Amino acid sequence: MSFLLRRAAFYAVAGFVAVTLNFLLPRLMPGDPATTLFAGYADQLGPDDLASLKEAYGLSDAPLLAQYADYLRSLLGGDLGTSLSQFPTPVTDLIRDGLGWSLLLGTVSVLIGFTAGTLLGSFAAWRRGSRFDTLVPPLTMFVGSFPYFFLALLVLYLFAVRWQALPQGHAYGMDVAPGLTPEFLGSVATHLLLPATTVALVSVGAWVLSIRNTMIGVLDEDYLTMAEAKGLRTWRVMGHYAARNAILPTVTSLGLAVGHVFSGQLLTEVVFTYPGLGNQLYAAVTTHDYPLMQALFLMITISVLAVNFAVDALYAALDPRVRGAATASS
Amino acid sequence: MRKVTAFLRGDRRAVAGAAVFTLIACAVLLAPVLAPHTTTWSDGGPFSPPSADHPLGTNGQGQDVLSHVLYGGRTSLGMALVVGTGTTVISVVAGLVTAFLGGVADEAISLVVNVVLTIPSLPLIIVLAAFLPPGTGTIVLVLVATGWAFGARVVRSQALTLRRRDFVAAATVAGEHRRRTIFVEIMPNMASVIAAYFCGQVVFALTAGSALEFLGLGDADQPSWGTMLFWAQNDSALLQGAWWTFVAPGLGIALTASALALVNFAIDAATNPRLRVARGAAARRPRGFRRATAVRRG
Amino acid sequence: MAEPLTAGTTAPPTGLLSIENLTVDFHTPRGTARAVDGVSLGLFPGEILGLAGESGCGKSTLAMAVPRLLRDPAVITGGRVRLGDGDGDGVDLLGLSDEELRRVRWRDIAVVFQNAMNALNPVLRVEAQLVDVIRTHERTGRREARERAARLCGLVGIGADRLRAYPHELSGGMRQRIAIAIALALRPRLLIMDEPTTALDVVVQREIIAEVRRLQERLGFAVLFITHDISLLVEISDRIAIMYAGEVVELADARTILDDPAHPYTRGLLASFPTLHGDDTRLTGIPGAPPDLVDPPPGCRFAPRCPSAHDRCRAERPVRVTVGDRDVACHLYGPAEVTP
Numbered sequence: 029m030s031f032l033l034r035r036a037a038f039y040a041v042a043g044f045v046a047v048t049l050n051f052l053l054p055r056l057m058p059g060d061p062a063t064t065l066f067a068g069y070a071d072q073l074g075p076d077d078l079a080s081l082k083e084a085y086g087l088s089d090a091p092l093l094a095q096y097a098d099y100l101r102s103l104l105g106g107d108l109g110t111s112l113s114q115f116p117t118p119v120t121d122l123i124r125d126g127l128g129w130s131l132l133l134g135t136v137s138v139l140i141g142f143t144a145g146t147l148l149g150s151f152a153a154w155r156r157g158s159r160f161d162t163l164v165p166p167l168t169m170f171v172g173s174f175p176y177f178f179l180a181l182l183v184l185y186l187f188a189v190r191w192q193a194l195p196q197g198h199a200y201g202m203d204v205a206p207g208l209t210p211e212f213l214g215s216v217a218t219h220l221l222l223p224a225t226t227v228a229l230v231s232v233g234a235w236v237l238s239i240r241n242t243m244i245g246v247l248d249e250d251y252l253t254m255a256e257a258k259g260l261r262t263w264r265v266m267g268h269y270a271a272r273n274a275i276l277p278t279v280t281s282l283g284l285a286v287g288h289v290f291s292g293q294l295l296t297e298v299v300f301t302y303p304g305l306g307n308q309l310y311a312a313v314t315t316h317d318y319p320l321m322q323a324l325f326l327m328i329t330i331s332v333l334a335v336n337f338a339v340d341a342l343y344a345a346l347d348p349r350v351r352g353a354a355t356a357s358s
Numbered sequence: 359m360r361k362v363t364a365f366l367r368g369d370r371r372a373v374a375g376a377a378v379f380t381l382i383a384c385a386v387l388l389a390p391v392l393a394p395h396t397t398t399w400s401d402g403g404p405f406s407p408p409s410a411d412h413p414l415g416t417n418g419q420g421q422d423v424l425s426h427v428l429y430g431g432r433t434s435l436g437m438a439l440v441v442g443t444g445t446t447v448i449s450v451v452a453g454l455v456t457a458f459l460g461g462v463a464d465e466a467i468s469l470v471v472n473v474v475l476t477i478p479s480l481p482l483i484i485v486l487a488a489f490l491p492p493g494t495g496t497i498v499l500v501l502v503a504t505g506w507a508f509g510a511r512v513v514r515s516q517a518l519t520l521r522r523r524d525f526v527a528a529a530t531v532a533g534e535h536r537r538r539t540i541f542v543e544i545m546p547n548m549a550s551v552i553a554a555y556f557c558g559q560v561v562f563a564l565t566a567g568s569a570l571e572f573l574g575l576g577d578a579d580q581p582s583w584g585t586m587l588f589w590a591q592n593d594s595a596l597l598q599g600a601w602w603t604f605v606a607p608g609l610g611i612a613l614t615a616s617a618l619a620l621v622n623f624a625i626d627a628a629t630n631p632r633l634r635v636a637r638g639a640a641a642r643r644p645r646g647f648r649r650a651t652a653v654r655r656g
Numbered sequence: 657m658a659e660p661l662t663a664g665t666t667a668p669p670t671g672l673l674s675i676e677n678l679t680v681d682f683h684t685p686r687g688t689a690r691a692v693d694g695v696s697l698g699l700f701p702g703e704i705l706g707l708a709g710e711s712g713c714g715k716s717t718l719a720m721a722v723p724r725l726l727r728d729p730a731v732i733t734g735g736r737v738r739l740g741d742g743d744g745d746g747v748d749l750l751g752l753s754d755e756e757l758r759r760v761r762w763r764d765i766a767v768v769f770q771n772a773m774n775a776l777n778p779v780l781r782v783e784a785q786l787v788d789v790i791r792t793h794e795r796t797g798r799r800e801a802r803e804r805a806a807r808l809c810g811l812v813g814i815g816a817d818r819l820r821a822y823p824h825e826l827s828g829g830m831r832q833r834i835a836i837a838i839a840l841a842l843r844p845r846l847l848i849m850d851e852p853t854t855a856l857d858v859v860v861q862r863e864i865i866a867e868v869r870r871l872q873e874r875l876g877f878a879v880l881f882i883t884h885d886i887s888l889l890v891e892i893s894d895r896i897a898i899m900y901a902g903e904v905v906e907l908a909d910a911r912t913i914l915d916d917p918a919h920p921y922t923r924g925l926l927a928s929f930p931t932l933h934g935d936d937t938r939l940t941g942i943p944g945a946p947p948d949l950v951d952p953p954p955g956c957r958f959a960p961r962c963p964s965a966h967d968r969c970r971a972e973r974p975v976r977v978t979v980g981d982r983d984v985a986c987h988l989y990g991p992a993e994v995t996p
Binding site for chain 3: 248249250251253254255256257258259260261264268269272273276346347348349
């Protein structure tokens with residue numbers, strides 16, 4: 029288990045860096061941090077409110093280290109501050125809903141992208157030099173070079189505005205009540221379809237390329253020749269011998285890619301007004317709601333770190349060689 | 359290196375990519391000649407569809423979209439090239455220094471790089487940009503500051519591989535100064551890796567920069583592909599059915615990005631011979647599972 | 657290109673395997689290299705045939721062509737590979753469909769690869785790699801297959817507890833024993849061993865060789881044993897074939913090859929290895945390098961390196977003929993004039 033322990037330690041360091049960065053950001057910016065932070069709200073909020081906000085935000089005349097200790101203490105207590113745009117709601121209340129939707133959208137789109145990419149990439153490698161191989165990887169690469177928000181706009185325009193086949197935005201229809209009813213789940217699925225497809229389409233090219241390239245290497249390995257020599261059936265050779273091994277290097281890059289996909293997903297959420305963290309981040313940016321913005325940054329970062337750790341655990345489950353071994357995998 | 363350039367010259371993907379990129383760059387540079395209107399002209403009527411007068415229609419303010427795409431491309435491409443150059447320089451220096459210093463410095467910088475890589479870039483970029491005054495300068499600064507980590511890692515691992523090769527060892531034994539070894543013996547051998555990385559960084563800067571502008575973190579009055587998309591979204595162009603307002607700048611980004619991706623792809627294939635598909639008869643012969651039938655009766 | 661062959665060089669119809677006039681080409685960017693050039697070779701049931709030669713002489717290509725495991729640039733361009741079925745002509749492996757071939761593989765012909773570390777699937781347990789081949793070819797329950805896997809482990813001297821291990825958890829020698837156990841899982845009639853001990857240290861090498869000998873005597877399978885180390889072959893083989901530049905240049909009983917090598921190349925090869933019994937012979941290498949197979953020399957391919965080469969060797973290719981108790985392809989032996 030030492031592999032997973034080491035990875036956990038690394039993510040702890042990364043999380044700590046993000047937390048510290050979050051603390052330093054407003055304080056490193058030119059000018060008085062309080063003025064910057066609350067600039068957009070000076071008129072709406074009374075001086076008393078401002079004073080209490082400043083205190084809640086940990087902005088005092090105390091030395092930086094003392095402020096830092098305060099900040100860490102309130103973080104540990106689950107206090108991420110108060111929203112400015114929806115004063116005085118604690119940002120944690122706002123984030124909770126967004127996190128759920130983002131995780132749903134992220135999981136679904138990564139699963140679609142990864143599965144499709146693995147199948148297409150493997151097939152391209154097996155039929156290397158064929159028409160499929162010369163057409164499909166470059167095509168997915170082309171779509172992959174579309175900015176997320178552009179493809180999102182395109183898809184939204186075509187399917188939701190022009191053909192009116194799917195809803196234009198939000199996570200579920202206004203006419204259904206949330207609950208574990210078939211109507212509600214169906215509505216969630218139809219609303220999920222366009223944003224998830226967008227994210228999957230942009231990200232699939234990277235998977236195709238990665239799987240194709242590692243698969244070409246795996247096809248040259250002796251264990252694959254031996255699997256063929258054993259007279260195993262093709263699906264067994266493809267699955268347990270080729271794909272199992274070819275997926276491994278891709279799984280290591282899965283963690284890294286999750287960060288990228290998440291970034292793209294944030295923009296996709298904005299276009300589809302999908303009520304996830306990305307949409308909230310956009311709202312926070314446009315309303316200059318700095319406490320909410322920073323809390324979202326932390327939340328997104330920690331989610332990504334958690335997903336990365338889950339991917340490492342998956343890697344350890346798939347590759348017996350890393351379990352407890354001293355192999356570095358940074 | 360000469361082999362690589364020769365290969366690229368023969369690679370259709372590289373030629374196509376380079377041609378498309380050159381075409382876009384020329385069009386954008388010739389904006390004053392090609393554009394039918396200036397960027398401040400706004401008498402076209404809101405959201406008029408493409409016509410002889412306005413080949414790409416007009417936007418919500420009645421401005422000519424074609425002119426905005428051409429002038430806006432200057433901002434977008436300029437920004438992307440500056441960021442690409444900046445991050446590439448930092449990556450190469452950071453990567454080489456860590457590779458050759460070794461020891462604690464290497465460990466420390468590698469840890470920083472890995473941490474930066476794990477923290478999702480876009481939220482960080484957005485929050486950073488939100489704290490600074492909006493504008494193109496802010497975007498360039500933020501993208502350069504956050505975009506170098508991956509390249510540093512690539513360059514570092516490349517340099518470590520190269521350092522183990524004989525000719526570098528020979529240079530070291532021959533008493534060449536360490537700095538000289540790095541820049542004279544190793545840098546040229548990494549030229550293709552660095553070139554590929556540079557292409558990737560320009561694409562990254564173009565899309566990330568446009569994303570920031572799209573979110574309203576750029577200078578909304580300075581035409582660029584990102585701000586055009588921002589205005590299209592803000593003016594509800596989508597619901598008006600004015601597809602031309604977002605398709606034109608979006609395609610500008612997408613085409614530039616895929617052109618550079620093609621070049622990148624070809625460089626990759628040229629430097630990694632395992633991925634190269636041989637031409638001629640061998641190229642059409644299936645591999646892998648069709649191997650069992652590799653019998654040709656004379 | 658086809659060379660006329662004398663009748664004595666093909667295997668008798670009672671043989672287990674008969675390779676006839678087999679040709680394998682490599683399509684390289686520089687042109688076509690003929691890695692195996694009209695080779696004929698027969699194997700009797702239950703015999704160990706050693707195949708020796710320098711690296712690049714085509715011995716592995718020849719062996720891998722039998723179960724049709726060659727990789728992309730290599731293509732079989734001519735000949736037959738007949739696998740005996742007890743009576744009649746047997747089946748030509750080169751004419752089988754993919755599905756027919758799949759059924760023959762491992763059931764009749766199993767392969768032990770050079771490096772078991774690379775040949776065993778790193779992400780599957782040893783047991784799974786034994787069980788899958790048993791269950792693919794035979795109607796066997798999972799439980800019975802596991803019991804058989806354990807017995808096979810015992811057969812090669814490995815405790816059944818190691819079945820739960822992954823390949824990287826085993827030593828090099830153990831991995832190769834496992835590879836042999838997997839090879840014997842279906843009681844094949846022919847075992848192709850492609851430099852099976854090259855990756856091992858000398859002591860383990862000897863153990864494995866002894867193990868193969870013992871198993872072969874007990875189970876009666878035939879072995880095509882490929883190595884560049886001719887001293888190994890002397891210990892294990894019944895007959896030895898020497899390959900040079902895509903051709904079999906000499907074929908005889910192991911003792912004959914060892915005591916009385918005929919071909920100058922065989923002599924050179926023997927002289928470059930110390931004998932096991934520590935005879936005080938000087939080691940001499942063979943000067944020069946094997947020919948370029950894209951553009952081979954016109955006459956005998958060994959002529960440029962041969963100490964006994966004369967004018968005829970540089971002009972005319974020698975044909976393999978039977979001389980006494982051996983087959984040899986050299987102008988020093990056989991008919992004085994061959995006019996095809």
